[in-house]
Amino acid sequence: MIELKNIKKKYQDKVIFEDVNLTLCDATVTALIGHNGCGKSTMLKVASGLIRPDYGEIHYEKNYRFAYVPEKFPAVNMMARSYLMHMAEIDGLYGKTESMERINALAEDFFLEGMLDKPMKNLSKGTLQKIGVIQAFMSDPEVLLLDEPLSGQDVDSQDVFIDKVKKLKEQGTIVLLSAHEPDLIHALADRVYTIRDCKLIPYEISPRTRYMIWIAQDENRTPGKEMKPTDNGYIVVADERDLPLEIKRLQKEGWHIGKVYEECSND
Amino acid sequence: MKSVPMIKYRLHRYFGSSRPVIPVIFTICFLRFIYSVRPMSIGTGAVLSGIVQFVMxxxxxxxxxxxxxxxxxxxxxxxxxxxxxxxxxxELALIIISKFYAILHILGPIVVNACNDFSFFSTPLTAMDVVKGAFVVLGSGLAGIILGDVLHPRITGNRRAQLVGTVMLMLLTIVKDALIAKCRVLLFLDILLPPVMKPAHDLGNKECLALKPVLAFFFMMILYYFVVTIVKNLVLQQRKFS
Structure with missing residues (x-):
């Protein structure tokens, strides 16, 4: 658990935030949202001890192993694999072979095969960002700081990213996330805050639109648990983010999709 | 021990880049230049190498x-x-980088002497002379690390101020003895700045290097390095990445 008490931070004479009291609990994703420059990244850095607050104190329950995915990952002058191997060696959690296997597995998960043996200077912004994500995930962090982690990443990688963060959360990792993407917040956040008028305030995010997919009955197929029987068919509920993937999956399984409509609508 | 792989990473970053190219070429040119006239005194070679190592x-x-x-x-x-x-x-990565250039300075006179029938210097170059010369160069390298890092951008908060300040400090370090001789009020510079020119007074133009002043200089530099480095790192830790 990390406790921030009465934190105040200012740059020159401008107060960024003040009277911040925040507790980051184990196995919880705390998200910070807000417009650019409102102080989300600064809050992340203050909470992790990278920046000293002007007032207040931070209490760490223990000497945590932090991992950090920065908003913009720097292009270091070496091969991506070499960089990751160095970081794994510094972490000292695994042997050389195991570290290599973990890096390869994560690279495969994030569709980076073949990219690891290229100089980081030649990688695109999105690919570089994925290297930033991999270096954070490979250290099994106890505290994970995510500063707009999805910038430049493709949709499939975003899904992988969300899955990995969920797994870390299940393992008890404290996650502090700064993001703009509502999908990411919906998928991960347990608590959402924003910084308004220099104060940290809880933020209510509007619920996602949910859709119902009506599927025609097919006696040759066995319905899944998620498929609720109705007249002559089944209903599958999916939110707006998962809808395309769900439709794709059902079609792949051979189901005939009748129609899709919003959960509350009468269509 | 996490610091060892961290040092390896820093060294990979440095030696894997183009950063060492100019210092290596400069060192080789310098060595070629100072060891071009024979006979030369061992003391002069060590002192000049020390000053160049400090500046570099x-x-x-x-x-x-x-x-x-x-x-x-x-x-x-x-x-x-x-x-x-x-x-x-x-800090250790910086010291290892300094040692790398020090090795060039140490090997320089040995190679030149060997290429000149072991009679390049005015007195025969012994293994002990090489070791003593190494102490002078390594000590001067430590002084260079101190001055180059003491006005770290996270301490000064301004890269331009750091550059100007460091060059000023470096020049003052080299000329401080002459300044103090002219104006005793500047005596505080003797305490504030590293004694890089001490070997020039004690060893310059000497046919061989006396052990006592060499060790005195080296240990003085180590002490100076520790004091300044501890203070600098405490300030860096205090300022964090603000």
């Missing part, structure tokens, strides 16, 4: 800390789980 390490450290990527440093700090390992690894 000042600029190398200056370029390294100026080129530090904040995010990269923050990630290393997290991995080190605190400032202690991070700072130790950073």
């Amino acid at each position: 390490m000042t600029f190398i450290t200056l370029s390294l800390n100026g080129g530090e990527e904040t995010v990269e440093e923050q990630l290393l700090l997290f991995r080190g789980k605190g400032w202690r390992i991070y700072s130790i690894a950073r």
Whole structure:
């Protein structure tokens, strides 16, 4: 658990935030949202001890192993694999072979095969960002700081990213996330805050639109648990983010999709 | 021991880049230049190498800390789980880089002497002379690290101020003895700035290097390095990445 008490931070004479009291609990994703420059990244850095607050104190329950995915990952002058191997060696959690296997597995998960043996200077912004994500995930962090982690990443990688963060959360990792993407917040956040008028305030995010997919009955197929029987068919509920993937999956399984409509609508 | 892989990473970053090219060429040119006239006294060679090592390490450290990527440093700090390992690894990496250039300065006179029938110097070059010369060069390298890093951008908060300040300090270090001789009020410079020119007074133009002043200089530099480095790292830790 990390406790921030009465934190105040200012740059020159401008107060960024003040009277911040925040507790980051184990196995919880705390998200910070807000417009650019409102102080989300600064809050992340203050909470992790990278920046000293002007007032207040931070209490760490223990000497945590932090991992950090920065908003913009720097292009270091070496091969991506070499960089990751160095970081794994510094972490000292695994042997050389195991570290290599973990890096390869994560690279495969994030569709980076073949990219690891290229100089980081030649990688695109999105690919570089994925290297930033991999270096954070490979250290099994106890505290994970995510500063707009999805910038430049493709949709499939975003899904992988969300899955990995969920797994870390299940393992008890404290996650502090700064993001703009509502999908990411919906998928991960347990608590959402924003910084308004220099104060940290809880933020209510509007619920996602949910859709119902009506599927025609097919006696040759066995319905899944998620498929609720109705007249002559089944209903599958999916939110707006998962809808395309769900439709794709059902079609792949051979189901005939009748129609899709919003959960509350009468269509 | 996390600091060892962290040092390896820093060295890979330095030697894997083009940063060493100019210092290596400069060192080779310097050695070729000073060891072009024979006979030469061993003391003069060691003193000149020491001064060049001091100036070069000042600029190398200056370029390294100026080129530090904040995010990269923050990630290393997290991995080190605190400032202690991070700072130790950073300092040791700088010392190893300094040793690399020191080796060139140490090998220079040996190679030149061997190419000149072992009679390049006015007195025969012994193994002990090489060791004593190494102490002078290594000590001067430490002084270069101190000056190049003492006005770290995270301390001054301004790269331009750091550059101007470091060059000023470096020049003052070289000429401070002459300044103090002219104006006793400037005596405080003798305490504030490293005694890089001490070997020039004690050993310059000497046919061989006396052990006592060499060791006195080396240990003085180590002491100076420790004091300044501890203070500098405490300030860096206090300021964090603000």
